[in-house]
Structures are given as structure tokens and as C-alpha cells.
Amino acid sequence: MDTPPASISETFSIGGDLPVHRLGYGTMRLVGDGAWGEPADPAEAHRVLRRAVELGVNLIDTADAYGPEIAERLIAEALYPYPPGLVIATKGGITRQGPAKTEYVGRAGYLIQCVEMSLRRLKLERIELYQLHRIDPSTPLEESLGALRQMQEQGKIRHIGLSEVTPAQIEEAQKIVPIVTVQNRYSLADRRHEETLAWCEQRGIAFLPWYPMVAGKILKADHPSARTFGAIAERHGATVAQLLLAWLLHRSPVMLPIPGTSKVEHLEENIAAAGLKLTADDCAEIEAAA
Numbered sequence: 086m087d088t089p090p091a092s093i094s095e096t097f098s099i100g101g102d103l104p105v106h107r108l109g110y111g112t113m114r115l116v117g118d119g120a121w122g123e124p125a126d127p128a129e130a131h132r133v134l135r136r137a138v139e140l141g142v143n144l145i146d147t148a149d150a151y152g153p154e155i156a157e158r159l160i161a162e163a164l165y166p167y168p169p170g171l172v173i174a175t176k177g178g179i180t181r182q183g184p185a186k187t188e189y190v191g192r193a194g195y196l197i198q199c200v201e202m203s204l205r206r207l208k209l210e211r212i213e214l215y216q217l218h219r220i221d222p223s224t225p226l227e228e229s230l231g232a233l234r235q236m237q238e239q240g241k242i243r244h245i246g247l248s249e250v251t252p253a254q255i256e257e258a259q260k261i262v263p264i265v266t267v268q269n270r271y272s273l274a275d276r277r278h279e280e281t282l283a284w285c286e287q288r289g290i291a292f293l294p295w296y297p298m299v300a301g302k303i304l305k306a307d308h309p310s311a312r313t314f315g316a317i318a319e320r321h322g323a324t325v326a327q328l329l330l331a332w333l334l335h336r337s338p339v340m341l342p343i344p345g346t347s348k349v350e351h352l353e354e355n356i357a358a359a360g361l362k363l364t365a366d367d368c369a370e371i372e373a374a375a
Contacts, residue, residue: 088141089139089140089141090140090141090356090357090359090360091106091108091109091137091140091141091142091143091356091359092106092141092359093359093360094106094107094108094334094359095107097291097338097339097341099172099214099244099265099266099291100214100243100244100263100265100266101265101289103172103213103214103243103244103265104170105143105144105172105341106141106142106143106144106359107334107340107341107342107359108142108330108334108341108342108355108356108358108359109142109143109144109145109146109293109341109342109343110134110137110142110144110145110146110343110344110345110352110356111145111146111147111295111343111344111345112134112145112146112147112148112151112156112159112160112345113147113148113151113156113295113345114345114346114347115130115133115134115151115155115156115159115345115347116151116152116155116156116159117152117184118184119183119184119185119186120150120151120152120153120181120184120185121152121153121181121183121184121185122152122155122184123152123155124155124159124347125347126347127159129347129348129349130159130163130347131159131162131163132349133346133347133348133349133352134159134160134163134164135163135164136349136352136353137352137356138164138168138171140352140353140356141356142356143170143171143172144172144174144341144343145160145171145172145173145174146174146175146268146293146343147160147173147174147175147176148175148176148177148179148216148218149175149176149177149179149199149202149203149206150176150177150179150180150181150187150218152181153180153181154202154206157175157203157206157207158206160173160207161206161207161208165207165208172213172214173207173209173212173213173214174212174213174214174215174216174246174266174293175203175207175212175214175215175216176215176216176217176218176248176268177196177199177200177203177215177217177218178190178191178195178196178199178217178218178219178220178221178229179218179219189218189219189220189221189222189223190221190224191217191219191220191221191223191224191226191228191229192221192224192228192229193228193229193231193232193235194232196217196229196232196233197232197235197236200212200215200233200236200241200242201241203215204241210240210241211240211241211242211243212241212242212243213243213244214243214244214245214246214265214266215233215236215242215244215245215246216245216246216247216248216266216268217229217230217233217245217246217247217248218248219248219249220247220249220250220254226254226257226258226261227261230245230258230261230262231261231262233245233262234261234262237262244263244265244266245262245263245264245265246264246265246266246267246268246291246293247264247266247267247268248267248268248269248295249268249269249270250267250269250281251280251281252280252281252284255267255281255284255285255290264290265290265291266290266291266292266293266341267281267285267290267291267292267293268292268293268294268295269281269282269292269293269294269295270294270295270296271292271294271295271296271297271333272294272296272297272298272329272333273329273332273333273371273372273375274375275296282336282337282339282340285339286337286338286339289339290339291339291341292337292339292340292341293341293342293343294333294340294341294342294343295343297329297330297333297342297343297344298326298329298330298344310374310375311325313370313371313374314328314329314371314374317367317370317371317374321361321363321367323357323358323361324354326351326354326355326358327354327355327357327358327361328358328361328363328371330342330344330355330358330361331358331359331361331362331363332363332368332371332372334358334359335363335368336368
């Protein structure tokens, strides 16, 4: 039997006991624009999820704010009963008022409800990785993470992660509950969170970069680095999208990219990046171009 492509990306153990292939799949693009509304093609959304699993993806990232609620529902429709070893990571703590319109809510009662409703939509008894989607500045962190710790103690959450945080915020959170993942915006074109990535790498905490290709902007022909990226990709018999994902995998052993798409064709292209091996010279050339 052929090796599933995603498995070539090697394995990382989240929290020391939750092994996943390093190249995963993110579901925000499964729903409407601005993470709002039903998918344009529900049947294709189901095919994308099933194909991801066929390709060896065993880390699917989602959130109750995608849709809202729609991405979680699609996952259950397409994949339940789930294959052994599949990790569905979801998030709570954001409310959505329309396309790309959000507010942060970290109150204990709300987050407990978020967990319960995600369990129901995903048809799970326990969420293997639950991430606080954003820290709510109007709610004490002890209250927000205390609620998630309560759900963890009840056996409804296995591991807890954070999103869009600094090392100081992670250290503060670690005083309340163990943090095993950080999900921050990061890509070749947007490396504002280098300090956080380095902090996570030193401690073996998984780093899930979202917006890994800046919504495709870096792939366009008029991008200043397009010619250089194209030449490097051509040398490897790859696409520029694959090159950028391979660079992320090479960048750090704790990096778990979760590129999203609503098309099977694009999914297959993305996952094939797991087999692209870059040299140190390749990476230096890519970073210099960026």
C-alpha cells in the first residue's frame, strides 16, 4: 500500500501523548466568505474532508466561529464515525456578527457552553485539543482558562491551546492550566510572531500557523518575489504553494501547518508539499526573496 502523502511530513506528539502528522488541514475556507454562511458547494466540502483523511491528514483544525457552527457540522456529516487516530481541534471564545465581523467573549459560562455545543455538533465525548480562540481583554484570564480547566477535569477536553498570543501571555496561562499548542498568524510573508515561535520551539509546544500563505496573495504573478519563487519551485518540480508549505515544515520541528481550501484539487496540491524536501540553501534563497 502506498504511503499517504501527509504522513511524509513526519509526526509530532501534541502534549506528549497526541501524535499527529505535521501537515494538517484547516476548515475556515470550507464555509462562506469571511467565515460566514454555508459553503458554496456542500458536496465538495464533504469530499474535501474525506479526501484529507484519505491523504493521511489526522489533524483537522476548526472552530465554532467558522460559519458560525457550520464547519463543525460539516466535519461530523462527512467523517463521523471518525477513523482511529483522527484529531479534531476546535476553538471557542469568538462570536461572529457577519462576514469577518467578530467579538471576543471569554466569560466562563459562555466558554463552557461553547465546549458543550462543539461536543454535540462534532458528535464527540471528548475534544482532544480545545483552543481559546482569543484572549478576551474584558475577562480575567483566570476566569476563561478556569472554565476550560473545569471542562478538562470533567473529561470533556484532553488538551488546551491558545491563539494569537505572546510568550508573556502563554507564561501567564501556564500558571492556570498546561498549554500544549499555540495558533498564531504566521507565513513566509508575515513573520511577526518569530519570538513566540522560538519560545514554543524551546519548550516543545506545537505551533499552528494560520494564514500560512496570506490567503494566496503571495502566490499571485504580480507579487515582487513571484519570479524567484517560481524558479525555485520549478527546480523541485513543485508549485509555489507547495514551496511555501514545505518552507514552513522546514522552518521548525514544532510547526504544524494547517492550510485550508474548499477544493479537492487544491487540497491534493497542498498535501503533496509534505514530500518536498528543501535544502538549507533553498530556504535561504526563499527567505532572501521574501
